[in-house]
Amino acid sequence: MRFGTLIKTLSAAAAFMAVAAAPAQAEEAGPVDSQSWTFTGPLGHYDERQLQRGLYIYQTRCQACHSLGLVRFSSLADLGWELLEGQTGEDVAKAIASNYEIPYINDDGENDTRPGVLNDTFPWALGNPKRATATYGKAPPDLSTMARSRIGGADYIYALLTGYDDAHEQPEGAYYNKVMPVIAMPNPWPADMSDFEYPDGTVPTLEQQSRDVTAFLNWAADPYLEARHKWGIVVVLYMLALTIISFFAYRIVAAQVHSRLEAEGGPEPDH
Amino acid sequence: MAGSRSPFTNPLLKGFDERLPILRAVHYSMTQHAYPKNLNYWWNFGSISGIMLLVMIVTGLFLAMHYKPSVQEDTYGINQAFRSVEHIMRDVKGGMFLRYIHSVGASFFFIAVIFHMFRSLYYGSYKAPRELLWILGCIILILMMAIAFLGYSLVWGVMSFAAAEVITQVFTAIPVLGDDILMLLRGGEDVDDALLNRFFALHFLLPFILAGVVILHILTLQTVGSNNPLGVDIKSKKDTVSFHPYYTFKDIFGLSVFFTIYLAVVAWAPERLAEAINNQPTDYNLPSHIVPEWYLLPFYAILKVFTWDLNIFGLVITGKQLGALAMGGSLGVLFLLPWLDTSPVRSARFRPLYRLAFWGFVLTCVILALVGAQTSGEAFFIPTPFGRIPLGFEAENGFVWGSTQQWGVLFMLYYFGFFIVLMPVLGLFERTRTLPASISEPVLPSSQGAGAVAAAVAVAKPMAKAD
Ligand code: HEM
Numbered sequence: 001m002r003f004g005t006l007i008k009t010l011s012a013a014a015a016f017m018a019v020a021a022a023p024a025q026a027e028e029a030g031p032v033d034s035q036s037w038t039f040t041g042p043l044g045h046y047d048e049r050q051l052q053r054g055l056y057i058y059q060t061r062c063q064a065c066h067s068l069g070l071v072r073f074s075s076l077a078d079l080g081w082e083l084l085e086g087q088t089g090e091d092v093a094k095a096i097a098s099n100y101e102i103p104y105i106n107d108d109g110e111n112d113t114r115p116g117v118l119n120d121t122f123p124w125a126l127g128n129p130k131r132a133t134a135t136y137g138k139a140p141p142d143l144s145t146m147a148r149s150r151i152g153g154a155d156y157i158y159a160l161l162t163g164y165d166d167a168h169e170q171p172e173g174a175y176y177n178k179v180m181p182v183i184a185m186p187n188p189w190p191a192d193m194s195d196f197e198y199p200d201g202t203v204p205t206l207e208q209q210s211r212d213v214t215a216f217l218n219w220a221a222d223p224y225l226e227a228r229h230k231w232g233i234v235v236v237l238y239m240l241a242l243t244i245i246s247f248f249a250y251r252i253v254a255a256q257v258h259s260r261l262e263a264e265g266g267p268e269p270d271h
Numbered sequence: 272m273a274g275s276r277s278p279f280t281n282p283l284l285k286g287f288d289e290r291l292p293i294l295r296a297v298h299y300s301m302t303q304h305a306y307p308k309n310l311n312y313w314w315n316f317g318s319i320s321g322i323m324l325l326v327m328i329v330t331g332l333f334l335a336m337h338y339k340p341s342v343q344e345d346t347y348g349i350n351q352a353f354r355s356v357e358h359i360m361r362d363v364k365g366g367m368f369l370r371y372i373h374s375v376g377a378s379f380f381f382i383a384v385i386f387h388m389f390r391s392l393y394y395g396s397y398k399a400p401r402e403l404l405w406i407l408g409c410i411i412l413i414l415m416m417a418i419a420f421l422g423y424s425l426v427w428g429v430m431s432f433a434a435a436e437v438i439t440q441v442f443t444a445i446p447v448l449g450d451d452i453l454m455l456l457r458g459g460e461d462v463d464d465a466l467l468n469r470f471f472a473l474h475f476l477l478p479f480i481l482a483g484v485v486i487l488h489i490l491t492l493q494t495v496g497s498n499n500p501l502g503v504d505i506k507s508k509k510d511t512v513s514f515h516p517y518y519t520f521k522d523i524f525g526l527s528v529f530f531t532i533y534l535a536v537v538a539w540a541p542e543r544l545a546e547a548i549n550n551q552p553t554d555y556n557l558p559s560h561i562v563p564e565w566y567l568l569p570f571y572a573i574l575k576v577f578t579w580d581l582n583i584f585g586l587v588i589t590g591k592q593l594g595a596l597a598m599g600g601s602l603g604v605l606f607l608l609p610w611l612d613t614s615p616v617r618s619a620r621f622r623p624l625y626r627l628a629f630w631g632f633v634l635t636c637v638i639l640a641l642v643g644a645q646t647s648g649e650a651f652f653i654p655t656p657f658g659r660i661p662l663g664f665e666a667e668n669g670f671v672w673g674s675t676q677q678w679g680v681l682f683m684l685y686y687f688g689f690f691i692v693l694m695p696v697l698g699l700f701e702r703t704r705t706l707p708a709s710i711s712e713p714v715l716p717s718s719q720g721a722g723a724v725a726a727a728v729a730v731a732k733p734m735a736k737a738d
Binding site for chain 1: 348523
């Protein structure tokens with residue numbers, strides 16, 4: 001079989017797997033439309049301003065219930081802050097961390113809290129899974145890997161955040177969402193947001209806020225996406241060059257072996 | 272070892288080789304062993320598989336330096352095992368690449384081995400004298416499946432837990448000993464710390480055993496020699512080339528193509544082939560829809576299509592036992608293949624009916640994979656980029672015609688029928704095309720019928736074709 005056939009088979013196999021990998025689950029969920037994000041595509045990257053806004057939304061609207069137990073404050077240092085004279089990104093991260101109360105056991109052996117430091121991760125206001133479950137019927141999941149743990153990823157989270165409809169009748173303690181028809185999470189958007197403002201002056205529509213916090217959660221789940229994409233470009237170019245070189249090297253060798261076979265009718269042990 | 276005298280002139284190499292003759296073994300196998308000159312690109316997947324094994328062992332070793340097999344949960348409800356995997360991705364230098372190269376690598380390892388096996392099936396590489404080579408290959412496949420399953424559990428995400436729970440349960444289908452085996456696998460009654468620790472130990476150990484079997488596989492290959500696309504034996508020196516330089520260069524080219532695709536997936540779609548839900552730490556509830564990794568899907572389908580019990584004169588075999596038996600059988604039957612196939616002709620190029628049966632078998636594996644991924648009682652469908660093609664519907668009385676389970680049974684029958692019925696029967700009745708006299712000399716068109724002409728045209732200048 002020729003090389004072309006092989007490539008065709010390989011790409012057919014790849015296409016098949018790409019389609020087959022996520023079949024049945026999508027069914028249970030409602031409609032998840034795909035959105036355009038800065039971080040998709042071969043050169044996809046994060047919009048740092050958007051991540052800053054997303055962090056702000058996370059802080060104001062989500063962290064009362066959710067945690068980011070795998071995201072260290074130190075990782076906020078690279079969020080592209082506008083820095084004052086002599087200030088570093090790390091200083092900004094430190095300042096953010098110190099606003100949080102981290103539970104710990106003090107020298108007298110008692111439960112206490114201390115201000116957060118760079119090495120800490122975003123705490124959970126609800127304290128622990130049991131208390132969280134007791135409060136909401138279902139524990140609000142940690143959001144550190146959320147953007148990677150749902151089919152659709154960022155599109156799914158965006159659809160969920162924009163999918164509330166409070167007019168729907170629901171049983172006690174449950175809410176209606178287009179994506180998850182019975183959900184224990186109340187609508188995170190207050191009915192009246194007219195006095196809410198972004199620090200950078202962006203118009204805070206519900207869609208804008210959803211989009212920003214979703215981008216932030218995607219960053220939280222996949223913080224080194226940009227590094228990986230850049231690595232990919234370099235590696236794939238390198239491998240393509242190697243592929244071309246090795247192809248011609250192979251053709252040259254093949255021609256030599258072929259003509260030697262014709263001349264001698266057998267292989268030569270060569271040293 | 273082909274020669275008794277060291278072929279080296281460099282005093283250092285020569286001195287070493289005279290005391291430990293492994294260099295000459297490699298040297299002779301690369302330069303003196305005769306390989307058929309007409310091997311095509313499907314023969315690239317053996318060396319690709321070998322390199323993938325190395326990649327997995329190296330990345331796995333470094334992952335193991337940071338991984339913690341502990342189910343203990345912190346106040347976030349995140350277990351230590353899951354946290355340590357995320358720690359590798361977030362805090363360890365280069366850790367994200369390490370992990371994705373390993374996890375995507377498992378998929379690509381399977382892709383390579385699957386192509387490698389279908390190649391063997393198509394060209395009849397499992398027939399005498401290569402029965403043992405094939406059997407060692409089957410052992411490799413089973414080991415790989417075990418290793419992949421164990422590794423998947425280590426993440427201790429939602430699906431890791433489900434897989435560990437469901438697959439260890441399968442062993443309770445074994446009469447009498449089932450419960451003891453379950454205990455042995457789990458290290459206790461429940462799926463928790465003891466299980467995770469022994470899964471880690473096994474996931475670390477088995478690849479080295481696999482490497483041992485691969486070495487036996489290659490030694491066997493060196494003894495019995497490679498098959499080739501024509502399936503005829505080597506008749507003279509004219510039919511052969513030495514491995515180096517011809518196949519070394521061809522393999523490097525094939526590897527480059529394969530790795531370009533593999534590393535692109537690592538960079539842009541590292542989790543495309545994985546179950547998203549496993550990126551959430553387990554809360555010990557089984558998800559509503561349990562699916563294994565894609566490469567285990569056909570076997571999982573065979574495991575789950577049995578929803579009824581079998582009653583043979585009062586001896587009841589439960590559906591669970593039937594499923595376990597069938598899954599075991601679907602792997603076991605591979606071992607018998609060299610004796611099930613009765614045809615003396617190896618290559619499917621000269622076996623028109625077998626060729627059809629072969630493509631039917633490829634289709635069967637694809638359909639079974641889809642069955643494994645979909646919900647048993649619901650209407651079956653084929654997913655395409657443009658939407659679903661339904662192959663079933665729900666009747667008014669609620670009965671589902673063409674359910675996933677029904678399609679599964681149908682294609683499972685083909686899976687077994689292919690080996691147990693078609694293989695022996697086709698060999699006896701199929702009219703094969705005329706074989707070429709040798710790799711270098713195709714049959715002469717003039718003295719043969721029309722079929723032979725086609726075959727002769729197809730095999731003319733095999734060397735040029737291999738390019
Ligand atoms: C870890 C996985 C494996 C590795 C590293 C491996 C390696 C190799 C290599 C390097 C060759 C020689 C090159 C070639 O013919 O492509 C080979 C040949 C072969 N392998 Fe494997 N193999 C693996 C798995 C399997 C499996 C799962 C099977 C089937 C059950 C299999 C069956 C064969 C057969 C029949 C041959 C002889 C091919 C021929 O000459 O036609 N191998 N293997």
